[in-house]
Amino acid sequence: MDEMQALIDKIQTWNREYYTLDNPSVTDAEYDAAYDRLRKLEEETGTVLPGSPTGQVGGELLDHFERHTHVFPLFSLDKRQNKEGLQAWVERAERVVDGLRETETLPPLAFTTEYKFDGLTINLTYDNGELIQAATRGTGTVGEAILPQVRTILSIPKRIAYTGFMEVQAEALMKLSTLAHYNATHDEPLKNARNAAAGALRNLDTRITRARRLIAYCYAVQGEDLPFSSQTELFAFLESNGFPVFPYRKRVTDFSSLWEEIEKIRAARNTLDILTDGVVIKVDDLQTREHMGHTDKFPRGAVAYKFEAEIVETELEDVIWSVGRTGKVTPTAVLSPVDIGGVTVQRATLNNYEDIERKGLALGATVHLRRSNDVIPEILGTVEDGANTRPIEKLTHCPSCHSELVQDGVHQFCLNSLSCEPQLVARMTHFASKSAMDVAGLSEKTAALLLKEKDLHDVADLYTLHTEDLLALSGFKEKKAKNLFDAIQASKGRPLSQFLVALGIPGVGVRTARDLAAHYHTLDALKDAGEEALTEIPDIGTITAKEIRTFFTDEQIAESLQKLEALGVVPKAQEEAADRPLEGLTIVLTGSLQMKRRELEEALVKRGASVTGSVSKNTDFVIAGENAGSKLTRAQELGIPVFHEEKVPALLAGERLV
Numbered sequence: 262m263d264e265m266q267a268l269i270d271k272i273q274t275w276n277r278e279y280y281t282l283d284n285p286s287v288t289d290a291e292y293d294a295a296y297d298r299l300r301k302l303e304e305e306t307g308t309v310l311p312g313s314p315t316g317q318v319g320g321e322l323l324d325h326f327e328r329h330t331h332v333f334p335l336f337s338l339d340k341r342q343n344k345e346g347l348q349a350w351v352e353r354a355e356r357v358v359d360g361l362r363e364t365e366t367l368p369p370l371a372f373t374t375e376y377k378f379d380g381l382t383i384n385l386t387y388d389n390g391e392l393i394q395a396a397t398r399g400t401g402t403v404g405e406a407i408l409p410q411v412r413t414i415l416s417i418p419k420r421i422a423y424t425g426f427m428e429v430q431a432e433a434l435m436k437l438s439t440l441a442h443y444n445a446t447h448d449e450p451l452k453n454a455r456n457a458a459a460g461a462l463r464n465l466d467t468r469i470t471r472a473r474r475l476i477a478y479c480y481a482v483q484g485e486d487l488p489f490s491s492q493t494e495l496f497a498f499l500e501s502n503g504f505p506v507f508p509y510r511k512r513v514t515d516f517s518s519l520w521e522e523i524e525k526i527r528a529a530r531n532t533l534d535i536l537t538d539g540v541v542i543k544v545d546d547l548q549t550r551e552h553m554g555h556t557d558k559f560p561r562g563a564v565a566y567k568f569e570a571e572i573v574e575t576e577l578e579d580v581i582w583s584v585g586r587t588g589k590v591t592p593t594a595v596l597s598p599v600d601i602g603g604v605t606v607q608r609a610t611l612n613n614y615e616d617i618e619r620k621g622l623a624l625g626a627t628v629h630l631r632r633s634n635d636v637i638p639e640i641l642g643t644v645e646d647g648a649n650t651r652p653i654e655k656l657t658h659c660p661s662c663h664s665e666l667v668q669d670g671v672h673q674f675c676l677n678s679l680s681c682e683p684q685l686v687a688r689m690t691h692f693a694s695k696s697a698m699d700v701a702g703l704s705e706k707t708a709a710l711l712l713k714e715k716d717l718h719d720v721a722d723l724y725t726l727h728t729e730d731l732l733a734l735s736g737f738k739e740k741k742a743k744n745l746f747d748a749i750q751a752s753k754g755r756p757l758s759q760f761l762v763a764l765g766i767p768g769v770g771v772r773t774a775r776d777l778a779a780h781y782h783t784l785d786a787l788k789d790a791g792e793e794a795l796t797e798i799p800d801i802g803t804i805t806a807k808e809i810r811t812f813f814t815d816e817q818i819a820e821s822l823q824k825l826e827a828l829g830v831v832p833k834a835q836e837e838a839a840d841r842p843l844e845g846l847t848i849v850l851t852g853s854l855q856m857k858r859r860e861l862e863e864a865l866v867k868r869g870a871s872v873t874g875s876v877s878k879n880t881d882f883v884i885a886g887e888n889a890g891s892k893l894t895r896a897q898e899l900g901i902p903v904f905h906e907e908k909v910p911a912l913l914a915g916e917r918l919v
């Protein structure tokens with residue numbers, strides 16, 4: 262019993278990290294092992310303790326989202342992992358249906374196959390032709406209401422032709438190409454596309470959701486008197502109402518053609534721009550499926566075939582240590598190049614020294630490597646510890662500046678924030694990043710160059726640079742130097758929220774920075790704020806409040822802030838959010854418009870939108886007047902919403918339209 266309770270506690274913590282915080286601390290393998298052990302104990306003892314995760318379908322609920330009770334419960338599917346298991350499932354389905362034929366008239370048995378996507382399941386409620394609610398799956402009975410978040414998924418229709426009441430299930434996904442782009446342009450990379458999608462939708466800030474540019478595919482509908490009678494017709498119904506449906510699906514009538522489809526999907530899945538981890542097989546006829554009923558957990562008329570995560574063996578050649586912006590020292594494994602899921606892998610994350618110890622790693626050892634839909638693969642453990650392996654030593658000093666390292670929890674830190682080079686470079690790159698001071702052209706490479714060739718140690722020193730200084734940098738020509746100089750100058754008057762992000766206050770990310778700026782309006786007001794006052798702002802806890810206080814009372818930081826101010830870096834006082842209702846939207850105007858183009862542009866910009874001259878995938882929508890030409894065509898190609906100019910008054914009144 263004690264062991265069971267301990268396992269339950271552990272799994273609940275991990276669930277919270279995984280589903281709620283978007284930041285798992287254990288590998289899937291460790292999670293699975295604990296979960297399987299718990300289920301085994303429950304079977305052996307015949308007892309399921311209260312709160313056991315084996316009885317639930319999904320994750321824990323956040324407090325701050327409204328709960329939504331699904332009108333029709335969402336079932337999860339039973340899983341099969343090999344050919345024999347799937348064949349047995351098909352045979353059982355055939356027997357059940359044969360039995361049903363004694364009393365029912367049913368069509369010949371057929372199955373549909375579709376991809377099983379690896380994202381976040383969402384439930385969309387429509388009534389009278391309108392999207393009126395959207396929710397996560399949650400426990401299957403109760404989820405979280407996330408309508409504003411789901412509205413940012415542009416491919417999900419807000420209005421449809423069908424007017425009956427229904428709930429549509431979809432999988433929300435982040436494209437792998439979008440993830441790659443995100444990770445290339447953000448400080449903190451996202452671990453995988455699944456967590457990215459889940460984290461985006463379960464985020465109270467819809468601007469973050471929007472920025473992740475999710476897509477969705479719909480695959481199920483529940484309701485009364487629906488106008489279709491099979492899965493095949495259901496897909497056609499979804500398509501005719503404008504729902505996004507994945508182009509692949511197949512209908513088969515026997516096991517061998519079913520297996521052929523599974524092999525095809527297995528071969529094709531690594532070529533897709535989205536994560537998939539298997540195939541969903543459903544009995545095509547809905548009446549048959551309904552008659553087949555449920556076991557206590559799963560419907561009998563559908564099953565998921567899951568592909569095994571690919572695991573390969575390779576040699577651990579080396580471990581390299583890097584120092585981040587906060588001084589945290591992190592190990593990375595260097596591997597003999599190996600192909601896994603169509604990608605050549607040479608690196609794997611190792612979170613900290615404890616991780617190395619726990620996995621029993623040594624240099625020269627053969628290790629198991631798994632890429633379970635993650636961007637960076639993980640080492641599961643050592644396969645074989647040959648005679649020639651060498652132990653991995655724990656660091657005592659910073660690999661860069663040789664200061665003595667300090668242990669804090671499971672991590673090690675270099676406290677030399679003044680002259681430890683990688684820390685300075687990372688800090689400067691962060692300072693200049695898009696969500697901070699937005700200095701275009703100040704890449705990591707340029708930051709390193711400034712440090713090396715100009716001996717720049719403080720971000721404030723950036724503002725002392727002249728074009729000639731930049732021109733003297735290796736590889737800098739006139740135009741590049743001027744552009745960077747202009748970008749640095751232009752960053753002097755960024756809004757307070759961006760300035761706060763740039764400062765890199767521990768615990769203060771984009772969202773908290775925005776909350777602080779909206780509350781205090783000016784830097785001086787924030788500097789004077791006491792811990793207690795800070796905690797009155799929603800979502801700021803005592804720890805963050807303390808970090809903020811400590812930050813502003815630090816002498817060295819105060820000096821740096823004074824220096825910034827003396828050099829003309831004065832963050833713009835935050836305007837009330839209500840004055841900038843279109844903040845974050847990128848709009849393109851095209852065709853001949855009633856209102857003068859320039860006046861409309863100014864009015865939109867004043868309300869926070871950016872108006873650009875050409876349509877790209879970053880465009881949120883296009884306003885088209887008469888005789889719109891190539892921009893309109895381009896928008897249609899990219900699937901970007903186009904509104905007629907009759908929407909302009911609403912837009913100017915602050916309605917965001919998408």
Ligand SMILES: [Zn+2]
Pocket residue numbers: 584659660661662663664675676677681682
């Ligand atoms: Zn150091």
